[in-house]
Amino acid sequence: MPVSHSVDQEPSGATNSTENEHQNQTDNDDDRPDDGLPINELFYSLQGEGTLAGVPSVFVRTSGCNLRCWFCDSYHTSWEPTHAWMSLDEILAEIESYDADHVVLTGGEPMLHDASADLLSELDDRGYHTTVETNGTIHRDAPIDLASISPKLESSTPTPERDPDGDGEWEQRHENARLDLDALTELVETHPFQLKFVVTDADDMPEILDLLSELRDAATVPIRDENVLLMPEGATRERLAETRTRTAELAMEHGFRYTPRLHVDLWNDAPET
Numbered sequence: 001m002p003v004s005h006s007v008d009q010e011p012s013g014a015t016n017s018t019e020n021e022h023q024n025q026t027d028n029d030d031d032r033p034d035d036g037l038p039i040n041e042l043f044y045s046l047q048g049e050g051t052l053a054g055v056p057s058v059f060v061r062t063s064g065c066n067l068r069c070w071f072c073d074s075y076h077t078s079w080e081p082t083h084a085w086m087s088l089d090e091i092l093a094e095i096e097s098y099d100a101d102h103v104v105l106t107g108g109e110p111m112l113h114d115a116s117a118d119l120l121s122e123l124d125d126r127g128y129h130t131t132v133e134t135n136g137t138i139h140r141d142a143p144i145d146l147a148s149i150s151p152k153l154e155s156s157t158p159t160p161e162r163d164p165d166g167d168g169e170w171e172q173r174h175e176n177a178r179l180d181l182d183a184l185t186e187l188v189e190t191h192p193f194q195l196k197f198v199v200t201d202a203d204d205m206p207e208i209l210d211l212l213s214e215l216r217d218a219a220t221v222p223i224r225d226e227n228v229l230l231m232p233e234g235a236t237r238e239r240l241a242e243t244r245t246r247t248a249e250l251a252m253e254h255g256f257r258y259t260p261r262l263h264v265d266l267w268n269d270a271p272e273t
């Protein structure tokens with residue numbers, strides 16, 4: 001099993017004006033350090049997704065998200081955010097306690113937080129390879145070795161029928177925020193990147209193709225088919241068994257890459273994996 005760092009869970013809140021703008025939640029945390037991040041979990045595992053799948057990596061999972069995908073596999077960073085505040089020094093010490101060269105900053109939406117850019121700079125200074133898992137709605141000036149961008153499709157929207165936590169109260173807000181072509185363009189122009197789409201079935205393809213076409217028109221860098229990954233929707237082995245073969249066939253049909261969800265194959269939906 002991966003070595004894990006457990007954090008005391010507290011209700012999450014926004015941390016500053018940028019974060020409030022996206023998250024609109026109240027900050028009740030008295031113990032918040034000036035330079036810290038709300039950390040939901042910090043653990044060592046294998047990168048399970050994307051072009052670096054299989055690479056031993058330390059995962060830093062921030063809490064809080066500006067979206068609410070109905071299928072979110074990190075429920076306690078989005079629908080019901082919990083965290084402990086950690087200073088950057090504490091986070092760096094914890095990362096350095098593992099024998100890994102790769103760090104994955106994820107969430108929730110890590111780019112919500114100003115301090116994510118500071119953490120990435122510190123990691124860069126120390127020679128780590130950094131991947132940022134992001135929904136692609138926020139661009140920040142930060143050193144990133146791989147921007148792992150997962151733009152959200154209409155099929156992610158929490159309609160009343162799909163809402164895991166209510167009656168579709170987040171539907172419109174999610175729908176309004178889920179795509180930002182300017183942010184996507186800046187992300188692909190600034191960093192090495194992969195575009196990782198969560199696919200449920202063939203109905204997702206027209207939207208992926210339209211978005212790619214818009215992004216290719218807008219961006220000054222090439223977006224190659226090999227930069228585009230289709231990932232099956234599923235937070236459990238059971239659900240992946242229903243979505244992965246169709247997703248793989250769609251990848252072959254369109255000449256895109258397929259990415260497994262190695263951590264789900266190995267550890268199902270266990271936390272800190």
Ligand SMILES: C[S@@+](CC[C@H](N)C(=O)[O-])C[C@H]1O[C@@H](n2cnc3c(N)ncnc32)[C@H](O)[C@@H]1O
Pocket residue numbers: 065071072073074106107108109110133134135136148149150196198231232233234235
């Ligand atoms: C929890 S998100 C955190 C980072 C960022 N908020 C994002 O969505 O990219 C990490 C990755 O898991 C993917 N993901 C979340 N729930 C999923 C599910 N049920 N099936 C497949 N992928 C999922 C996201 O698309 C993203 O690539």
Ligand SMILES: Nc1nc2[nH]cc(C(=O)O)c2c(=O)[nH]1
Pocket residue numbers: 045046047048049059074104106107133263273
């Ligand atoms: N093993 C493992 N690989 C991952 N790659 C991206 C993840 C994420 O939640 O962002 C993730 C995760 O949660 N676990």
Ligand code: SF4
Pocket residue numbers: 065066067068069072073074077078107108109135152
């Ligand atoms: S954007 Fe990422 S963290 Fe936010 S709800 Fe969607 S999958 Fe979860």
Ligand SMILES: [Mg+2]
Pocket residue numbers: 073074
């Ligand atoms: Mg995950």
